[in-house]
Structures are given as C-alpha cells and as structure tokens.
Amino acid sequence: MNKTILVTGASSGFGLLIANKLHKSGYNVIGTSRNPEKYASELPFKMIALDLDSEQSINTFSERIFKEIGQLDILINNAGFLVSGIAEETPIELGRQQLETNFWGTIKVTNAVLPYFRKQKFGKIITVGSIVGLVSFPNAAYYAASKHALEGYFKALRYELNEFNISVAMIEPAAFKTSILDNSSSTLNKIEDYNILRGKIEKFTNTLVEQAEDPAMVAEKVLKVVQTAKPKFRNIVGKGTSVLINLQHFAYGILEKNVLKQLHKS
Numbered sequence: 001m002n003k004t005i006l007v008t009g010a011s012s013g014f015g016l017l018i019a020n021k022l023h024k025s026g027y028n029v030i031g032t033s034r035n036p037e038k039y040a041s042e043l044p045f046k047m048i049a050l051d052l053d054s055e056q057s058i059n060t061f062s063e064r065i066f067k068e069i070g071q072l073d074i075l076i077n078n079a080g081f082l083v084s085g086i087a088e089e090t091p092i093e094l095g096r097q098q099l100e101t102n103f104w105g106t107i108k109v110t111n112a113v114l115p116y117f118r119k120q121k122f123g124k125i126i127t128v129g130s131i132v133g134l135v136s137f138p139n140a141a142y143y144a145a146s147k148h149a150l151e152g153y154f155k156a157l158r159y160e161l162n163e164f165n166i167s168v169a170m171i172e173p174a175a176f177k178t179s180i181l182d183n184s185s186s187t188l189n190k191i192e193d194y195n196i197l198r199g200k201i202e203k204f205t206n207t208l209v210e211q212a213e214d215p216a217m218v219a220e221k222v223l224k225v226v227q228t229a230k231p232k233f234r235n236i237v238g239k240g241t242s243v244l245i246n247l248q249h250f251a252y253g254i255l256e257k258n259v260l261k262q263l264h265k266s
Contacts, residue, residue: 004028004072005226006065008050008109009079011039014128014173014218018076019045021219022226030069032061032079052079052105053097062112071120074226075113077106077127080146085186086194087141094187095142102146107153117166124167126225127154128218131174131241135248137259139201158233169231171222174238175208176215200263213238 005022009015010031020043023029029045036047048064051057065072080102083094110125117123132140133147151170158168190198221237236245247255 002026002028003074003226004030004069005074005076006030006032006072006113007076007078008032008052008106010043010045010047011036013078014176014215015076015078016043017215017219018078018128018222019043021216021223025223027226028069030065050079050109052101052109055108058105058108058112061109066116072113072116072123074124074126075110075117076222077109077125079105079109080128082140083142083186084139086139086191086198089187089189089191089194090142091187091189095145098142099146099149102143103149103153106150110157114161114166117161118164122165124169124226124231125154125157125161126169126171126222126231128171128173128222131172131236131238131244133170134172134236135244135255138197138263139205155233167231168233169225170234171218171225172234172236172241173215173218173221174236174241174244175212176218176238177209177212197263204263204265 005027007015007019007022007029008031010019010029011033015031019029019031023045031043031045031047032050033039033047034049034051036049040047048061048068049057050061081098083090083098106127113123113125117125127150129150130143130147132144133151136144136148154168154170161168218237221235225231225235236242244255247258
C-alpha cells in the first residue's frame with residue numbers, strides 16, 4: 001500500500017510543490033489549507049481544512065483525519081507565514097502572531113498526530129524550517145525567532161520519539177523563488193532613524209529574490225527525506241548554505257562582517 005502523507009499549507013509555495021511532487025511519485029497525499037474549497041478542483045490530491053491559528057480548526061482536523069484515512073505514515077509541517085520588517089518597528093502583537101502560527105500552530109498539529117504515530121509504532125515528522133532558523137538576518141527577526149524555535153523543539157522531540165520508531169527531520173531552505181514575500185505581513189509604523197538601513201535592506205532583498213533558485217529543489221529534497229528510512233535531522237538545501245552554517249558555528253565574526261558588507265553595497 002502506498003504511504004499516506006499529510007502536507008500542511010499545500011495550496012501554495014513550498015507546500016504545493018512538495019504535495020505535487022509526492023503525488024506524482026505515487027504517494028497518497030492529503031493537503032491542508034484554510035480554504036480548501038478554493039483549490040479542490042485544481043489539485044490532484046485531497047484537501048482538507050486546517051487553520052493553525054484556530055484551536056477549534058485543529059481539533060476538528062485531528063478528529064476528521066483519522067476517520068477518513070486508514071493509516072497516516074508521514075506528517076510534513078509546512079504551513080506558516082512571514083513577518084518582515086525592522087524589529088523595533090514591528091508591533092509586539094504582530095511578532096506574537098508570527099510565533100503563534102509558525103511555532104505553536106506547528107506544535108499543535110504535531111501533537112494531534114503523535115498519539116496515532118506512537119500507537120502504530122512508526123511514523124515520520126518532517127518540518128520545513130528555514131536557513132534563518134540557523135542563521136539570522138536583518139528585517140526578519142520574528143520570522144527567524146519562529147524558525148529557531150522550531151529547530152530547538154524538534155531536536156528535543158527527535159530524542160523523545162526514537163524509541164517509538166518515529167523519525168524527526170528538518171528541511172532548511174535558503175532563498176528560493178516563492179510567494180512568501182508577496183504574502184508577508186509587515187508594519188506601517190516606520191521609525192525615521194532606520195530609513196537609510198531600510199532602503200539598503202530593500203535593495204539587498206530585491207537582489208536576493210532575483211538570484212533565488214528554483215524552489216523545485218526543496219520538493220526534491222523533501223522526497224529524498226521521505227524515501228530515507230532513517231533521515232538525518234538537518235537537511236539543508238540551497239546554494240551557499242554550507243558556507244553560512246560553517247561561518248555561523250566557527251567564524252561568526254566573519255559572517256557578521258560579510259552580512260554588513262553586503263548591506264553597505266546596496
């Protein structure tokens with residue numbers, strides 16, 4: 001029997017690419033979206049409703065999913081959004097929402113699936129993080145915080161679930177051409193002191209987007225992790241990522257100088 005894989009946030013971006021890739025590879029894919037009816041006729045896989053910001057939605061989802069499928073083999077946590085902007089300019093409520101969705105929402109969905117995985121004594125949890133969950137950059141403090149939090153949480157969970165034959169892995173993408181910036185939330189409260197820096201960041205971001213790679217690489221990486229019996233925890237994808245990680249751990253001062261240098265070029 002083909003494995004059944006649940007992909008959260010499967011209506012756009014990485015989630016859509018991942019779900020389509022897995023479907024074409026022969027897996028039984030179930031995607032989630034806040035408004036699945038918008039996409040049901042367009043997608044080749046089943047879609048169900050899930051809103052990471054709603055306790056009721058998560059409870060309804062967890063009750064429904066195990067009534068409608070015979071077995072769940074893999075959970076892919078992908079749903080989330082981006083809060084961009086200078087940290088001091090970002091309202092605390094918006095920053096809190098970033099953590100509520102990206103971190104707590106992901107944890108709640110994972111907790112809804114864990115009892116089922118423990119009972120069947122197998123399963124795989126793959127979470128799409130970000131390179132900024134390892135290396136932080138300006139203009140994305142809260143997004144980086146949410147991704148750092150996921151990294152720390154799932155590291156611990158990997159140890160705890162080992163005896164139940166449940167694998168835990170992270171996918172850490174670099175910059176790719178997706179709609180995440182178009183769908184991001186940012187503040188309108190601008191602080192004049194940051195005007196020059198903000199302009200440099202905007203130029204740097206535009207250059208980054210122009211040079212970004214094909215996001216199909218991320219879907220391919222997820223497929224490889226799905227097909228690996230015992231995947232490693234951290235699965236980085238994208239150009240320059242290995243250099244960034246090495247600098248982060250062994251030469252942070254050089255990394256910091258390079259980031260500042262790139263900003264001043266902008």
